[in-house]
Amino acid sequence: xxxxxxxxxxxxxxxxxxxxxxxxxxxxxxxxxxxxxxxxxxxxxxxxxxxxxxxxxxxxxxxxxxxxxxxxxxxxxxxxxxxxxxxxxxxxxxxxxxxxxxxxxxxxxxxxxxxxxxxxxxxxxxxxxxxxxxxxxxxxxxxxxxxxxxxxxxxxxxxxxxxxxxxxxxxxxxxxxxxxxxxxxxxxxxxxxxxxxxxxxxxxxxxxxxxxxxxxxxxxxxxxxxxxxxxxxxxxxxxxxxxxxxxxxxxxxxxxxxxxxxxxxxxxxxxxxxxxxxxxxxxxxxxxxxxxxxxxxxxxxxxxxxxxxxxxxxxxxxxxxxxxxxxxxxxxxxxxxxxxxxxxxxxxxxxxxxxxxxxxxxxxxxxxxxxxxxxx
Amino acid sequence: xxxxxxxxxxxxxxxxxxxxxxxxxxxxxxxxxxxxxxxxxxxxxxxxxxxxxxxxxxxxxxxxxxxxxxxxxxxxxxxxxxxxxxxxxxxxxxxxxxxxxxxxxxxxxxxxxxxxxxxxxxxxxxxxxxxxxxxxxxxxxxxxxxxxxxxxxxxxxxxxxxxxxxxxxxxxxxxxxxxxxxxxxxxxxxxxxxxxxxxxxxxxxxxxxxxxxxxxxxxxxxxxxxxxxxxxxxxxxxxxxxxxxxxxxxxxxxxxxxxxxxxxxxxxxxxxxxxxxxxxxxxxxxxxxxxxxxxxxxxxxxxxxxxxxxxxxxxxxxxxxxxxxxxxxxxxxxxxxxxxxxxxxxxxxxxxxxxxxxxxxxxxxxxxxxxxxxxx
Numbered sequence: 001x002x003x004x005x006x007x008x009x010x011x012x013x014x015x016x017x018x019x020x021x022x023x024x025x026x027x028x029x030x031x032x033x034x035x036x037x038x039x040x041x042x043x044x045x046x047x048x049x050x051x052x053x054x055x056x057x058x059x060x061x062x063x064x065x066x067x068x069x070x071x072x073x074x075x076x077x078x079x080x081x082x083x084x085x086x087x088x089x090x091x092x093x094x095x096x097x098x099x100x101x102x103x104x105x106x107x108x109x110x111x112x113x114x115x116x117x118x119x120x121x122x123x124x125x126x127x128x129x130x131x132x133x134x135x136x137x138x139x140x141x142x143x144x145x146x147x148x149x150x151x152x153x154x155x156x157x158x159x160x161x162x163x164x165x166x167x168x169x170x171x172x173x174x175x176x177x178x179x180x181x182x183x184x185x186x187x188x189x190x191x192x193x194x195x196x197x198x199x200x201x202x203x204x205x206x207x208x209x210x211x212x213x214x215x216x217x218x219x220x221x222x223x224x225x226x227x228x229x230x231x232x233x234x235x236x237x238x239x240x241x242x243x244x245x246x247x248x249x250x251x252x253x254x255x256x257x258x259x260x261x262x263x264x265x266x267x268x269x270x271x272x273x274x275x276x277x278x279x280x281x282x283x284x285x286x287x288x289x290x291x292x293x294x295x296x297x298x299x300x301x302x303x304x305x306x307x308x309x310x311x312x313x314x315x316x317x318x319x320x321x322x323x324x325x326x327x328x329x330x331x332x333x334x335x336x337x338x339x340x341x342x343x344x345x346x347x348x349x350x351x352x353x354x355x356x357x358x359x360x361x362x363x364x365x366x367x368x369x370x371x372x373x374x375x376x
Numbered sequence: 377x378x379x380x381x382x383x384x385x386x387x388x389x390x391x392x393x394x395x396x397x398x399x400x401x402x403x404x405x406x407x408x409x410x411x412x413x414x415x416x417x418x419x420x421x422x423x424x425x426x427x428x429x430x431x432x433x434x435x436x437x438x439x440x441x442x443x444x445x446x447x448x449x450x451x452x453x454x455x456x457x458x459x460x461x462x463x464x465x466x467x468x469x470x471x472x473x474x475x476x477x478x479x480x481x482x483x484x485x486x487x488x489x490x491x492x493x494x495x496x497x498x499x500x501x502x503x504x505x506x507x508x509x510x511x512x513x514x515x516x517x518x519x520x521x522x523x524x525x526x527x528x529x530x531x532x533x534x535x536x537x538x539x540x541x542x543x544x545x546x547x548x549x550x551x552x553x554x555x556x557x558x559x560x561x562x563x564x565x566x567x568x569x570x571x572x573x574x575x576x577x578x579x580x581x582x583x584x585x586x587x588x589x590x591x592x593x594x595x596x597x598x599x600x601x602x603x604x605x606x607x608x609x610x611x612x613x614x615x616x617x618x619x620x621x622x623x624x625x626x627x628x629x630x631x632x633x634x635x636x637x638x639x640x641x642x643x644x645x646x647x648x649x650x651x652x653x654x655x656x657x658x659x660x661x662x663x664x665x666x667x668x669x670x671x672x673x674x675x676x677x678x679x680x681x682x683x684x685x686x687x688x689x690x691x692x693x694x695x696x697x698x699x700x701x702x703x704x705x706x707x708x709x710x711x712x713x714x715x716x717x718x719x720x721x722x723x724x725x726x727x728x729x730x731x732x733x734x735x736x737x738x739x740x741x742x743x744x745x746x747x748x749x750x751x752x
Binding site for chain 2 (some may be wrong): 011014015018025026028029030031032034036038039040041042044059062063066067111114116118119120121122123126127130131133143146147150151153240241242243269283
């Protein structure tokens, strides 16, 4: 008896955590509920659609809303556009195939030609789904294309009925898609582009916090490596594995129209570049971390490099944090450059002292800057 | 004129590359085409289903095949099971809601109660999709649940018709799902579990190649760091970003029954642990790489550590490559242990020489071993 109860309980706490972490998810659930309920009721009351019964119209509209309604505006738009265009294209092609078969073939040949055309279209379209560029943006559309084409070309209707059906399908899908987009954009819209922007900015900020903490704590003379508070070091760990999320958000953001601070055709690809640089940088900090954890330096050696090292890390950290802030607010801070100059000076000093040392983060920073400028 | 032509050309070369890299993808496309064409034709000929016209039966079966047919057996099974169970549950609930409304409510109250129940079910189910554990395995099922429930409860049919329709839907979905599974399993099945196993083994092998190349090339006395052939170092770069792929494959592999060398409930989670260790190890090699690239050592210092370092790297590399081989063939090689012992001895020697150095990979290897044993 205890197990299901504890399962329900842990499920409840899961939900609570989700609601606290991101209340937009709860708002999204309510939006979905509203959209589906209203579209359903619309078809329930509308006698024009109702006379066909459960069959064609209402079903396709409700189905479209359920399937197309995604968390972010970009995803919803992408799916709607994919679904609409794919249905239209496949519908035209299906009607064409139908006509062709009826014109040319005898009754015996008909199913053979139809089966062959369905096989060919389905096989070619499926193989297209493996092309990475097409998969990223049109995967759903290709699926719907296969679906619609096989449904229409195999249906046993006469020509004019097929055309009617195709038109009904396209219009109901348009209605369903429009409802989904409307609900998604009007009530607290979630923009994938904004999420991406904030994610990248937060990652830069985390990097800054790590570097600063690194400068302040790691390089102290009397520090005990085992007792060190390493929480600030954990900050960058999750950056390393954020690539897949970023790629996905970029694909979604490309569908979004102008909103807030972003225009349509915002250079989303640049975020990927920044993201990659941030990840490289995080891996380099990890490298530094590993090196320093295992290196047992003599106190004298440490004392010699301590001042420029600390300065470099802290200034880099400051610069990164300011960059993150300037990305978030989209205002360029004039002090960032001075931080970077100071960091470079400290790095030069350090280099002249030991002619070695892993100054990866400085080199990274130099790379990082122009790219960040481009995007913000 | 030139642009579309070159686009078609680049698309053709994309397809050729896909076919060469993984011929299974082309086989998959043909399988999908065959399955859809045959199921379509079955419904085209079958008079029992045909009399209903395009409407219900044929459509749901073809739709199920198109939507459910995925590349790997695990994904196809997962989607079929999800779709089947969700349709059954939502169908029962929808019929129940329908009966309840017809029994209790007046004509005016009916749509309110229906709309409210659709809203509640859709909102709660959508919020469940955000729970990571449910999302990983049942995301598709929850979607279909919302879909079926709203379709059935809003349809304007009388009670007995609703029941009929629900039964028809469930059976056609079962037929479609069974066809998809049959085609997927009988013709050249692609097992997600096998892919996962090979991916992890290949990653370990890449790590071994990197380490070996590292030992053989990097630590030579007369090496020029700029002119070094770094291709072997690139091997581990893609390991770092393979986490998302692994997590996905594990989720799919859990659906698969006993096949080949794997039984049902194979400890798939262990692969994630090995994968994480391999990734940590790859990041550590990256760290070593960065350190050594920037460190300018004196030739004497280098000469002192050269022999044990080289030995350690090469032996570790050998051990990892053998582990990968033993994973692939599922035979335990007795020589692996001796490689590890040699590597450990070399590491001990190195440690005694310099009492420092980043020996992360040795520590990693020690961790790596027991886990690998568990899985293979």
